[in-house]
Amino acid sequence: MKPEQAKAEIEQLTEQINHHNDLYYQQSRTEISDQAFDKLLEKLIALEEQFPQFRDVNSPSQRVGGTVTKEFASVNHKYPMLSLGNTYSQEELEEFDARVAKALDGDPYEYFCELKFDGVSISLTYEDGMLVRGVTRGDGVRGDDVTANVRTIRNIPLKAKGKNVPPSFEVRGEVFMPKSVFTQLNKERDDIGEERYANARNTTSGTLKMQNSAEVARRKLDCFAYYLLGDETGLKTHEESIHKLESWRFNVSPTYKQCKTIAEVLEYIQHWESKRQDLPLETDGVVIKVNSLEQQRTLGFTAKSPRWAIAYKYKAQSISTRLNGITYQVGRTGAVTPVAELEPVFLAGTTVKRASLHNANEIARLDLRVGDYVFVEKGGEIIPKVTGVELEKRPAHSTPVVYIDKCPECNTPLVREEGEAAFYCPNLNGCPPQIRGRIEHFIQRKAMDIDSLGEKTIEQMHTLGLVKSPADLYDLKKEDLLRLDGFKDKSAQNLLSGIDKSREVPFESVLFAIGIRYVGKTVAEKLARYFKTIDKVAAASVEELLAAPEIGGKIAQTVHEFFRNPQNQREIERLKAAGLHFESDAKEPEKESDVLGNKSFVISGVFQAYEREQLHDIILKNGGRILSGISGKLDYLLAGDNMGPSKREKAEKLGVKIISEQDFENLMKGQ
Numbered sequence: 001m002k003p004e005q006a007k008a009e010i011e012q013l014t015e016q017i018n019h020h021n022d023l024y025y026q027q028s029r030t031e032i033s034d035q036a037f038d039k040l041l042e043k044l045i046a047l048e049e050q051f052p053q054f055r056d057v058n059s060p061s062q063r064v065g066g067t068v069t070k071e072f073a074s075v076n077h078k079y080p081m082l083s084l085g086n087t088y089s090q091e092e093l094e095e096f097d098a099r100v101a102k103a104l105d106g107d108p109y110e111y112f113c114e115l116k117f118d119g120v121s122i123s124l125t126y127e128d129g130m131l132v133r134g135v136t137r138g139d140g141v142r143g144d145d146v147t148a149n150v151r152t153i154r155n156i157p158l159k160a161k162g163k164n165v166p167p168s169f170e171v172r173g174e175v176f177m178p179k180s181v182f183t184q185l186n187k188e189r190d191d192i193g194e195e196r197y198a199n200a201r202n203t204t205s206g207t208l209k210m211q212n213s214a215e216v217a218r219r220k221l222d223c224f225a226y227y228l229l230g231d232e233t234g235l236k237t238h239e240e241s242i243h244k245l246e247s248w249r250f251n252v253s254p255t256y257k258q259c260k261t262i263a264e265v266l267e268y269i270q271h272w273e274s275k276r277q278d279l280p281l282e283t284d285g286v287v288i289k290v291n292s293l294e295q296q297r298t299l300g301f302t303a304k305s306p307r308w309a310i311a312y313k314y315k316a317q318s319i320s321t322r323l324n325g326i327t328y329q330v331g332r333t334g335a336v337t338p339v340a341e342l343e344p345v346f347l348a349g350t351t352v353k354r355a356s357l358h359n360a361n362e363i364a365r366l367d368l369r370v371g372d373y374v375f376v377e378k379g380g381e382i383i384p385k386v387t388g389v390e391l392e393k394r395p396a397h398s399t400p401v402v403y404i405d406k407c408p409e410c411n412t413p414l415v416r417e418e419g420e421a422a423f424y425c426p427n428l429n430g431c432p433p434q435i436r437g438r439i440e441h442f443i444q445r446k447a448m449d450i451d452s453l454g455e456k457t458i459e460q461m462h463t464l465g466l467v468k469s470p471a472d473l474y475d476l477k478k479e480d481l482l483r484l485d486g487f488k489d490k491s492a493q494n495l496l497s498g499i500d501k502s503r504e505v506p507f508e509s510v511l512f513a514i515g516i517r518y519v520g521k522t523v524a525e526k527l528a529r530y531f532k533t534i535d536k537v538a539a540a541s542v543e544e545l546l547a548a549p550e551i552g553g554k555i556a557q558t559v560h561e562f563f564r565n566p567q568n569q570r571e572i573e574r575l576k577a578a579g580l581h582f583e584s585d586a587k588e589p590e591k592e593s594d595v596l597g598n599k600s601f602v603i604s605g606v607f608q609a610y611e612r613e614q615l616h617d618i619i620l621k622n623g624g625r626i627l628s629g630i631s632g633k634l635d636y637l638l639a640g641d642n643m644g645p646s647k648r649e650k651a652e653k654l655g656v657k658i659i660s661e662q663d664f665e666n667l668m669k670g671q
């Protein structure tokens with residue numbers, strides 16, 4: 001290759017890699033697989049080695065990929081947080097072993113193997129046994145201070161318990177979202193018409209950077225600890241540090257193993273290759289560390305990673321098969337999901353016949369054509385996905401897939417809202433899967449909690465014309481139920497009493513049950529708490545909805561529209577007549593004073609003496625108002641710890657007064 005050509009290619013690769021790094025670390029999104037990304041980086045490294053004159057100090061080959069964000073205060077790491085060199089092949093692993101042997105100059109050494117947990121790394125600082133700080137890796141030198149969020153993770157001890165806990169130390173670990181939590185989260189998102197999250201790692205990264213710790217707590221993140229650092233730990237090996245962490249009640253994955261030779265390392269890798277699928281979290285490889293800390297010091301670091309460790313990454317399990325066609329599914333909210341119908345193929349233990357394609361953009365991006373041979377990949381999720389097309393096998397004269405424009409269930413023309421990836425069938429009240437889905441949503445445990453009513457029964461009720469909307473459930477008679485398959489006197493009676501009992505379900509559950517798009521259980525609770533009655537929610541303008549805590553523009557808009565629809569209005573009138581709770585039992589907070597004189601507040605950050613919701617109540621009870629965001633109209637920004645610098649900046653620019661917890665207490669005293 002000519003130098004000019006190499007230079008151009010290095011520049012182009014750098015730009016590409018920076019783009020993917022930005023997506024991955026800043027926006028928690030990905031456009032290409034890790035393996036494809038690693039190939040780009042490998043290519044860049046090879047070119048830079050061949051043409052060192054074109055290697056920039058800021059090249060992505062020389063630096064950890066992330067940066068800090070504006071939303072959190074940034075903190076310098078005491079010890080830099082580096083990346084890991086990685087490999088997908090046995091030969092490269094053996095080369096690594098040879099480098100270690102050479103650098104240790106005949107000294108005997110051994111390895112310690114752990115799984116590579118696929119989440120987000122975190123640094124946890126403890127002082128006098130107490131957790132004082134949780135910081136993301138950031139650019140390796142500085143990270144985001146996400147302490148408030150880290151405190152919500154149950155498996156991260158707030159206090160290290162056990163013998164000989166040193167006065168000050170740092171723990172490194174991986175924050176992750178267990179597979180079961182991720183699946184449940186996506187189920188809930190499907191149910192309220194939100195787009196699914198792509199994978200658990202990106203969701204973990206996005207969650208850890210949320211501004212609202214209460215929401216983080218609901219996401220049920222978890223953490224595995226794998227490093228112990230400190231000046232006075234007295235440790236000799238990595239293994240000892242792992243045992244120390246265990247004895248101080250840190251959550252350590254029991255999957256580690258000490259290995260004497262690289263052959264044992266290879267056995268470990270093989271052992272976990274398929275077994276790792278049964279673990280409760282995603283893993284993407286094995287991390288191999290030289291066990292002796294003394295030898296780790298001898299080996300040292302490159303600019304980007306330790307020379308005493310390497311990550312062996314498992315190749316994604318992928319296979320090529322024929323795309324026989326595309327079918328379309330309609331969900332409860334009318335969202336249309338395309339599904340790839342494949343020539344059955346055996347992949348990683350199961351036969352795959354179908355794969356998800358997400359949406360029309362994805363089909364266009366892949367330029368899919370029926371008859372193509374496509375690559376199917378099983379990532380962490382159970383449903384495989386189509387990741388690419390084997391272009392050499394493309395049949396002649398094939399044409400790109402034309403996305404359907406009518407609902408496959410009811411033939412209504414589909415619509416796509418601005419800024420949304422999915423197409424929708426707008427026929428809310430006449431499209432069968434939407435009707436059935438709405439009833440399934442209505443009866444679920446978190447909503448009206450009517451058990452003994454399964455999907456099959458709902459479908460049959462709908463086919464027989466017994467139930468077209470949730471309100472019809474309350475008109476059902478015993479003789480209606482006896483027409484259903486398998487229903488006898490007793491089961492019919494049970495169902496009727498289940499329906500009857502649902503009349504006692506509290507308002508927030510009813511508000512969730514009626515199935516407003518984007519209104520999940522948490523949002524329903526917030527709205528119910530703030531507005532107290534359905535009539536007030538229904539009458540609220542978009543601005544008034546926005547004033548409720550944590551209600552954003554998209555939700556405010558849909559809630560407002562929902563109550564303007566005459567059919568929805570009629571349904572609610574019928575449900576009211578059926579005797580459901582449409583008012584909150586919780587009493588209006590009793591006015592205690594007017595000391596805050598109608599001033600407006602935004603609450604942000606974490607407070608010493610109060611929970612946020614508590615402050616919220618105190619303000620309302622004492623004649624203040626709560627606003628949803630910082631604007632020129634705002635009187636006070638009540639700032640706790642860990643408030644993002646961007647909020648402070650905005651408030652300062654608009655001349656909004658920023659007050660502390662102490663200032664607020666003074667205001668309450670009328671000072």
Ligand SMILES: NC(=O)c1ccc[n+]([C@@H]2O[C@H](COP(=O)([O-])OP(=O)(O)OC[C@H]3O[C@@H](n4cnc5c(N)ncnc54)[C@H](O)[C@@H]3O)[C@@H](O)[C@H]2O)c1
Pocket residue numbers: 020021024025029030031032033034035037038064065082083084086114115116117118119120121122137173174226287311
């Ligand atoms: N698909 C994309 O667009 C894209 C973009 C950027 C990066 N990436 C992927 O991100 C990775 C590069 O990121 P990286 O620099 O964070 O490196 P890395 O993820 O390959 O390795 C370093 C990280 O491994 C983690 N880790 C997990 N288990 C560990 C254990 N037992 N011991 C020690 N560390 C453990 C730590 O968080 C550590 O920060 C690559 O896998 C790359 O493919 C993908």
Ligand SMILES: [Zn+2]
Pocket residue numbers: 330407408409410411412425426427431432
């Ligand atoms: Zn339809």
